[in-house]
Amino acid sequence: MNDQNIVNAMALVKVSKQRLQTIRDDGWSLLVDEVSLFYDKYNITVPKMDDIFVSQGRSRRKAQKISNLHHFQVEIFYQVVDRQLQELNNRFIEVNTELLLCIACLNPRHSFLAFDKEKLIQLAQFYPLEFSSTQLLALDSQLENFILDVRSDDQFSNLNGIGALSQKLVETRKNIVYPLVFLLLKLALVFPVATASVERTFSAMNIIKSRLRNRMGDEFLNDCLVTYIERETFDCIDNEKIQSFQNMKSRRMEF
Incomplete structure (x- = not known):
């Protein structure tokens, strides 16, 4: 990202x-x-x-x-x-916009120039089930130590994106030293993926379940959505393999 x-x-x-x-x-x-x-x-x-x-089509009266x-x-x-x-x-909306701006504060480029402790604590406050009030206090201390540590470590000097930052934290085992900071990173990495997946699914649903197919069952709808959303993957599969899979006999478990 x-x-x-x-x-x-x-x-x-x-x-x-x-x-x-x-x-x-x-x-x-x-x-x-x-x-x-x-x-x-x-x-x-x-x-x-x-x-x-x-x-058009109406009289002046x-x-x-x-x-x-x-x-x-x-x-x-x-x-x-x-x-x-x-x-x-x-x-x-204002919440989503603020969330994205807070996530950007984890950017490691230029010696963590975008780092902002207050915004990162605010980011944690968006996840009350993950961060209790006690953990927020601990996060404040961890962020202070974390930024001093990574800025003085050459291993973190040329990172590009929060994905690379999370990998480097695991490689150096600093994810164990700063568990709450690492949790923030994981939440930041998941957020855009989850949002995009939901958007793609709802957009695809409007295409698949049209007015002419509004009685489509849930199972068949789910199958159609998977093949539509992942159509680039399915395009790489030969028609012969699809045909052979279609001709396979169903195998039911015997009780």
């Missing part, structure tokens, strides 16, 4: 939210000007914004009494921007 990229990614998410909010507040006039230039260039009639909007301005600005422009903002807010 490229830990520094996490910090950059979170910064870009924040910038994206600010840009979208700016577009929502001040971008309508600029969009109208650009669209008007496009209409003029190709001789397209520009709709009058004060006229009543009539959707049955049309909802809203102006073109309201339809294009409120019902389309604002809704599109609001949905994008909502998607970012749902995916990058």
Whole structure:
């Protein structure tokens, strides 16, 4: 995992939210000007914004009494921007963002330049079942000793990522000296994998269990999800092997 990229990614998410909010507040006039230039260039009639909007397929009598301005600005422009903002807010809630920033403090590059003891203690507080109040006090002391130890040890000078850091701790048996720090590392390594796996599974489920296959059983759904999610692995298997496996007789245990 490229830990520094996490910090950059979170910064870009924040910038994206600010840009979208700016577009929502001040971008309508600029969009109208650009669209008007496009209409003029190709001789397209520009709709009058004060006229009543009539959707296709409906008569003017049955049309909802809203102006073109309201339809294009409120019902389309604002809704599109609001949905994008909502998607970012749902995916990058404050807790998840803070979690990722805390994990980045374990980055060993440049002599542990990103190390921040307070943020790492905050990271441990996100896992109350793993770290009791007594263990949090012990973690504070371990972090103090840990950073002095690894910064003075040449074996930790050229590490790249927290995965390499955890391996080096095991090789030097410092995982036994700093068990709580090592536990933090393990939780940090598991977090992005678990999150990505859940995201991939739910995305795949929307594809596999479609409206036409909504009565699919759990076992068959699970089999389909495995083959879809791990399709790169299954692509490497010859069709002949799949056919021979399919022709194998089922073997049931005799009681």
